[in-house]
Amino acid sequence: MANETTRILGLDPGLRRTGWGVIESEGSRLRWIAHGVVAPDEKAPFSERLLHLLEQVGEVCAAYACDEAAIEEVFVNVNPSSTLKLGHARAAVMLAPARAGLRVAEYAPTLIKKAVVGAGQADKSQIAFMVKRLLPTSGEVKADAADALAVAITHAHHRRAHGLRGAA
Amino acid sequence: MANETTRILGLDPGLRRTGWGVIESEGSRLRWIAHGVVAPDEKAPFSERLLHLLEQVGEVCAAYACDEAAIEEVFVNVNPSSTLKLGHARAAVMLAPARAGLRVAEYAPTLIKKAVVGAGQADKSQIAFMVKRLLPTSGEVKADAADALAVAITHAHHRRAHGLRGAA
Numbered sequence: 457m458a459n460e461t462t463r464i465l466g467l468d469p470g471l472r473r474t475g476w477g478v479i480e481s482e483g484s485r486l487r488w489i490a491h492g493v494v495a496p497d498e499k500a501p502f503s504e505r506l507l508h509l510l511e512q513v514g515e516v517c518a519a520y521a522c523d524e525a526a527i528e529e530v531f532v533n534v535n536p537s538s539t540l541k542l543g544h545a546r547a548a549v550m551l552a553p554a555r556a557g558l559r560v561a562e563y564a565p566t567l568i569k570k571a572v573v574g575a576g577q578a579d580k581s582q583i584a585f586m587v588k589r590l591l592p593t594s595g596e597v598k599a600d601a602a603d604a605l606a607v608a609i610t611h612a613h614h615r616r617a618h619g620l621r622g623a624a
Numbered sequence: 625m626a627n628e629t630t631r632i633l634g635l636d637p638g639l640r641r642t643g644w645g646v647i648e649s650e651g652s653r654l655r656w657i658a659h660g661v662v663a664p665d666e667k668a669p670f671s672e673r674l675l676h677l678l679e680q681v682g683e684v685c686a687a688y689a690c691d692e693a694a695i696e697e698v699f700v701n702v703n704p705s706s707t708l709k710l711g712h713a714r715a716a717v718m719l720a721p722a723r724a725g726l727r728v729a730e731y732a733p734t735l736i737k738k739a740v741v742g743a744g745q746a747d748k749s750q751i752a753f754m755v756k757r758l759l760p761t762s763g764e765v766k767a768d769a770a771d772a773l774a775v776a777i778t779h780a781h782h783r784r785a786h787g788l789r790g791a792a
Contacts, residue, residue: 503718503728510719532704539704543711548719550671550712551678560671 462615463489465522465553466608467513468600469530471545472498474509475600478520479591481612488591489520491601506548513552525553526561526611528568528603563610571610630783631657633690633721634776635681636768637698639713640666642677643768646688647759649780656759657688659769674716681720693721694729694779696736696771731778739778 461482468475477491496508527550533539550560566576572586584602588594590609597605629650636643645659664676695718701707718728734744740754752770756762758777
């Protein structure tokens with residue numbers, strides 16, 4: 457089976473800051489393409505903040521011609537009001553690749569940590585450290601974008617392990 | 625000041641069932657236009673269910689040339705996992721009018737009940753009863769759509785009381 461190149465968009469959703477990262481996966485090789493953070497104006501009306509997330513992530517998805525997308529599964533927060541806000545932000549972020557016809561894979565946090573750091577328990581700095589190791593051309597990556605790249609890496613491993621091919 | 629006609633889209637979000645209702649407001653007069661329910665396939669992947677909500681509500685918004693939109697403010701549920709799901713559904717639903725350039729007003733449940741039933745505490749059947757009274761041409765309206773029409777009615781009252789004019 458010939459190796460094909462797949463562009464993967466990883467997403468780390470948040471109403472204030474949403475991290476994104478794009479990598480290319482070819483067989484067992486990973487290549488960093490781009491990463492960044494979307495931060496809607498906190499003073500804008502709520503629906504506009506969500507729209508900003510949808511549109512900006514949509515632009516990233518189109519600009520880098522992503523084939524597949526992945527996002528972290530979220531678990532309920534201790535603060536129910538934060539849980540509700542995160543739910544809104546996560547939906548806006550997921551809808552961007554979904555609108556482009558991409559499937560959005562979801563991975564549990566422990567699975568992501570295992571895939572990137574090798575253990576189910578790891579802090580943000582360990583993840584950022586390993587992301588930089590696995591994607592040496594990425595340069596300096598801040599936490600939100602590092603988490604997004606970690607999700608993309610997890611998806612690359614997972615799809616290879618499960619023989620997934622092509623986008624939805 | 626001449627009375628202008630405004631089409632208002634009211635929304636009652638839910639991942640399984642999202643109610644929508646469109647009314648026309650002209651001065652103190654209200655007129656029923658349409659209502660319905662969007663129910664995404666429960667077996668579809670999560671991102672597709674959200675996309676279905678976004679697209680179907682978007683079609684309603686365009687089909688009835690809505691000028692303004694309104695949605696209920698949600699409060700955190702006793703079940704955090706339900707809160708998280710509702711947050712996702714609510715974002716998808718809000719994003720439909722937001723994408724069309726409409727502002728999405730948010731009203732507390734007690735305010736909606738006061739506007740429609742006259743008291744901050746009211747059950748669903750009372751709301752459905754009053755919605756039918758206020759919009760006699762609506763015919764039979766089931767709970768989700770009745771709640772959506774109630775939100776639209778609340779917005780009509782509120783915008784008139786506050787001298788709001790025109791869409792965003």
